[in-house]
Amino acid sequence: MNLIIFGPPGSGKGTYASRLKSILGIKEVSTGDLFRDIVQQDSPLADKVRNYMKRGELVPDEIVIELLRSIIEKPEVKAKGFILDGFPRTLAQAEALDKITKISAIIVLKVSEEIIIERLSTRRICKKCETIYNVKYLKPKAEGVCDKCGGELYQREDDKPETIKKRLAIYDSQSKPVLEHYRGKIPFVEITTPSIDTHPEEMVEKILDGLQKLNLN
Ligand code: AP5
Numbered sequence: 001m002n003l004i005i006f007g008p009p010g011s012g013k014g015t016y017a018s019r020l021k022s023i024l025g026i027k028e029v030s031t032g033d034l035f036r037d038i039v040q041q042d043s044p045l046a047d048k049v050r051n052y053m054k055r056g057e058l059v060p061d062e063i064v065i066e067l068l069r070s071i072i073e074k075p076e077v078k079a080k081g082f083i084l085d086g087f088p089r090t091l092a093q094a095e096a097l098d099k100i101t102k103i104s105a106i107i108v109l110k111v112s113e114e115i116i117i118e119r120l121s122t123r124r125i126c127k128k129c130e131t132i133y134n135v136k137y138l139k140p141k142a143e144g145v146c147d148k149c150g151g152e153l154y155q156r157e158d159d160k161p162e163t164i165k166k167r168l169a170i171y172d173s174q175s176k177p178v179l180e181h182y183r184g185k186i187p188f189v190e191i192t193t194p195s196i197d198t199h200p201e202e203m204v205e206k207i208l209d210g211l212q213k214l215n216l217n
Contacts, residue, residue, distance in 0.1 A: 001024065001026060001081040001104045001105075001216050002081050002082055002084075002101060002102060002103050002104050003020075003026070003081075003082070003083040003084065003103070003104060003105055003106070003107060003211075004083070004084045004087075004088070004103055004105075004106040004107065004182075005017050005020075005083055005084065005085050005106075005107045005109065006106055006107065006108050006109065006175075006178070006179070007108060007109030007110070007111065008109075008111065008116060008168060008171045008175075009116065009120065009164065009167040009168060009171060010111070010115075010116040010117075010119045010120040010123070010164070011109040011110075011111045011116065011193070012109055012111070012119075012193065012200065012203060013030075013085045013086065013109065014030060014032070014033075014085055014132050015132050015138070015200050016107075016109075016200065016203055016204055016207060017030065017083050017085040018131070018132070019200065019201075019204045020083055020204060020207065020208075021083055023204070023208065024081075024083075025080065026080050026081040026082050026083055027076070027077045027080050027081070027082040027083070028082070028083050028085060029068070029071050029072060029077070029082050029083070029084050029085065029087070030085040030086050031064055031067065031068060031084075031085070031086040031087045032085070032086045033085075033130050034067060034071070035049050035053060035059060036053075036130070039053065045063070048063075049063070053157070053158055054157055054158065054163075055163070055166070056158050056163035056164070056166040056167040056170070057166070057170065058089065058090065058170060058174060061090055061092045061093055061096075064087065064093060065092075065093060065096045068084075068087050068093075068096075068097070068100075069096075069100055072100060072101060073100070081104075088178055089171075089174065089175040089178060090174050090175065090178070091177050091178060091181055093178075094178045094181045094182070095181075103182075103186050104186070104187075104214075104216045105186055105187040105188070105189055105211065105214055105216060106179075106182050106186055106187070106188055106189070107189045107191065107207055107210070107211075108179065108188055108189065108190045108191070109191055109193070110190060110191065110192040110193065111192075111193040112193075113168065115193060115195075115196045116164070116168065117161070117164060118136075118196060119134060119137065119196070120159045120164050121159060121161065121164070122134050122135045122136045122137070123135075123155070123156065123159055124140075124144075124153040124154065124155055125153065125154060125155075125156060126146035126148070126149065126151040126152070126153055127151050127152045127153070127154055128146065128149050128150075128151030128152075129146060129148055129149045129151055131146055131147070131148050131149075133146075133153060137196065137197060138200065140153065187214045187216075189207060189210035189211060189214070190210075191203065191206050191207055191210065
């Protein structure tokens with residue numbers, strides 16, 4: 001099963017993808033996580049990517065597409081299937097993906113801008129294992145420490161109010177058209193977040209229900 005999880009910044013893509021991968025036994029491929037690993041390195045590519053991410057802008061298509069291709073063509077990813085988090089987010093990326101592999105379904109997350117801004121400004125991430133927390137809505141057991149690996153939690157540089165607004169504008173102009181590219185071609189599972197305190201497990205149940213109704217495999 002090859003899935004895409006799609007939605008604006010802060011809609012919960014990473015939170016739900018990390019749970020779905022364990023339940024469905026598929027690989028999670030997050031381009032945001034891959035780029036956050038790359039920027040830790042000391043290389044011209046790292047410098048280039050760091051600048052785009054810091055400004056909340058998209059990394060150029062040619063870099064993202066080659067990175068993505070190299071991951072999903074790995075034998076273990078091909079064999080297990082995957083969930084793509086953060087890709088494709090331009091029409092050019094969607095067209096390139098069509099040539100690389102077949103997608104079984106797209107999960108589309110719908111969330112109000114108010115919830116997004118509140119959640120992103122209170123998000124924290126583990127430096128070591130990248131587990132996602134929220135200081136208000138999804139707290140770790142001990143403040144600042146990852147429940148899973150004991151790693152230190154940090155706030156992403158692109159989670160500042162001005163950068164969040166820019167990322168949302170880029171989503172509207174560059175990423176939303178991707179939905180029209182897929183409409184009528186692959187099944188959609190559309191899930192709305194009813195309120196800010198809807199628990200992730202409840203959202204994951206809704207996604208699984210939607211997928212089950214499609215009878216994929
Ligand atoms: P990326 O990391 O993909 O960022 P994004 O799409 O902006 O999405 P986010 O990671 O901000 O949000 P999310 O939807 O995963 O929400 P989360 O689960 O964390 O990309 C970062 C940058 O990399 C881009 O700006 C770009 O520069 C570059 N990039 C990446 N992919 C690219 C591509 N394909 N092309 C070009 N450039 C690319 O949830 C948010 C918060 O809400 C968390 O605190 C979480 O704990 C909380 N939360 C979520 N759901 C719940 C819930 N139900 N209950 C309680 N808390 C919840």
